[in-house]
Amino acid sequence: MNIAVCFEKNTVRGIISLPASKSISNRVLILNALADSPFEIGNLSDCDDTESMLKVLQSDTNHFDIGHAGTAMRFLTAFLSRIAGVWILTGSERMKQRPIGVLVEALNQLGARIEYSGQIGFPPLRIYGSYLRGGEIAIPASVSSQYISALMMIAPYMAEGLQLRLTGKVVSRKYIDMTAALMGRFGAKIETDGNFIKIAPVPYTPVPFRVESDWSAVSYFYELLAIAEEGEIAVSGLQEKSLQGDAGQVKVWKKLGVESCFEGERLILKKKDVEVRSLEFDFVEMPDLVQSFAVACCLKGIPFSFSGVETLRIKETDRIAALIRELGKLGYQLREEGEGRLKWEGEYLWPEDNRISIETYHDHRMAMAFAPAALKHPGLIIVEKEVVSKSFADYWKELHKLGLRTAESR
Numbered sequence: 001m002n003i004a005v006c007f008e009k010n011t012v013r014g015i016i017s018l019p020a021s022k023s024i025s026n027r028v029l030i031l032n033a034l035a036d037s038p039f040e041i042g043n044l045s046d047c048d049d050t051e052s053m054l055k056v057l058q059s060d061t062n063h064f065d066i067g068h069a070g071t072a073m074r075f076l077t078a079f080l081s082r083i084a085g086v087w088i089l090t091g092s093e094r095m096k097q098r099p100i101g102v103l104v105e106a107l108n109q110l111g112a113r114i115e116y117s118g119q120i121g122f123p124p125l126r127i128y129g130s131y132l133r134g135g136e137i138a139i140p141a142s143v144s145s146q147y148i149s150a151l152m153m154i155a156p157y158m159a160e161g162l163q164l165r166l167t168g169k170v171v172s173r174k175y176i177d178m179t180a181a182l183m184g185r186f187g188a189k190i191e192t193d194g195n196f197i198k199i200a201p202v203p204y205t206p207v208p209f210r211v212e213s214d215w216s217a218v219s220y221f222y223e224l225l226a227i228a229e230e231g232e233i234a235v236s237g238l239q240e241k242s243l244q245g246d247a248g249q250v251k252v253w254k255k256l257g258v259e260s261c262f263e264g265e266r267l268i269l270k271k272k273d274v275e276v277r278s279l280e281f282d283f284v285e286m287p288d289l290v291q292s293f294a295v296a297c298c299l300k301g302i303p304f305s306f307s308g309v310e311t312l313r314i315k316e317t318d319r320i321a322a323l324i325r326e327l328g329k330l331g332y333q334l335r336e337e338g339e340g341r342l343k344w345e346g347e348y349l350w351p352e353d354n355r356i357s358i359e360t361y362h363d364h365r366m367a368m369a370f371a372p373a374a375l376k377h378p379g380l381i382i383v384e385k386e387v388v389s390k391s392f393a394d395y396w397k398e399l400h401k402l403g404l405r406t407a408e409s410r
Contacts, residue, residue, distance in 0.1 A: 134158025174245025284308030
């Protein structure tokens with residue numbers, strides 16, 4: 001369904017709730033399953049990725065279609081490689097275009113047997129789950145940190161453990177650190193030394209676990225407040241000292257005029273003066289937030305230069321191309337420089353069409369990042385609003401608390 005969105009006024013005030021962390025939920029599901037834990041995971045995310053993981057982990061079949069769930073594809077490829085049986089793992093047409101060769105090659109070197117059912121290097125996969133030898137391997141770390149996390153999580157069940165050497169530029173290291181920390185909570189023995197990770201063949205120990213709220217999801221409310229004329233938003237469920245790398249966004253939003261402070265169990269976002277005339281930032285540790293910051297900067301008239309965005313090409317859509325195209329509809333002329341930089345130098349062309357539709361490309365973060373733009377563009381149409389279910393099923397409900405009004409649109 002497509003919807004037209006607008007806000008009652010340019011002041012934003014209210015209290016909102018966030019979903020549980022998708023990145024923590026998906027990792028803990030794998031760790032819990034490997035530990036054969038009797039404990040249920042508390043506050044588990046209800047997003048599409050997590051639902052896809054649960055269906056596979058609880059299924060009695062051997063053929064799994066995980067749709068658009070990229071995290072599930074990567075983590076389950078590794079997980080199923082050490083579960084006895086023959087498994088078919090496939091997904092949506094977009095998923096079949098997302099590379100997975102780096103992970104498959106690494107697993108096969110460690111003793112797995114995984115074959116491609118279609119194009120080499122891409123899903124669908126035929127996985128012959130069995131004994132994994134393990135040992136030492138080098139893997140390029142510039143494509144996706146999820147490949148590395150997937151290998152790390154199954155390493156305690158490799159006969160020789162795993163000695164992993166990361167080569168090239170390491171992207172999203174915070175997510176690798178998160179994986180290591182969560183594994184440690186389940187009793188894994190891990191040593192890290194720069195770009196070398198050593199994991200002993202020591203099985204996990206079952207432990208009770210409760211998932212914290214999602215720092216990625218709060219970025220859309222920072223964005224909304226940054227664009228608004230004034231306001232204050234209270235958010236529950238976040239941890240100040242978080243395993244999530246996206247908690248680092250607090251300092252960047254301060255530059256754009258949103259202050260953060262914890263009061264008891266709530267994070268309070270407050271409007272303040274903007275600190276910069278332009279924003280330059282390396283998003284290598286927070287790539288999922290590029291869309292939020294790009295839209296906010298454009299609507300605030302703050303030129304930007306974002307580096308570390310190269311991994312955005314293999315997300316749910318090519319997010320670099322999508323941002324350039326959709327912000328262009330609103331008049332903002334972005335461009336890409338090289339493979340890892342997105343820039344806007346203030347170029348603006350008045351939109352020819354007053355009725356603008358934002359395509360989401362089956363990408364939840366496109367929908368969520370562009371909805372706040374309705375503060376400046378009332379009546380903006382968001383295509384396929386339901387795509388937000390991938391990570392934040394109640395997103396529209398929470399925006400309604402802050403004054404959003406929606407109407408179906410064709």
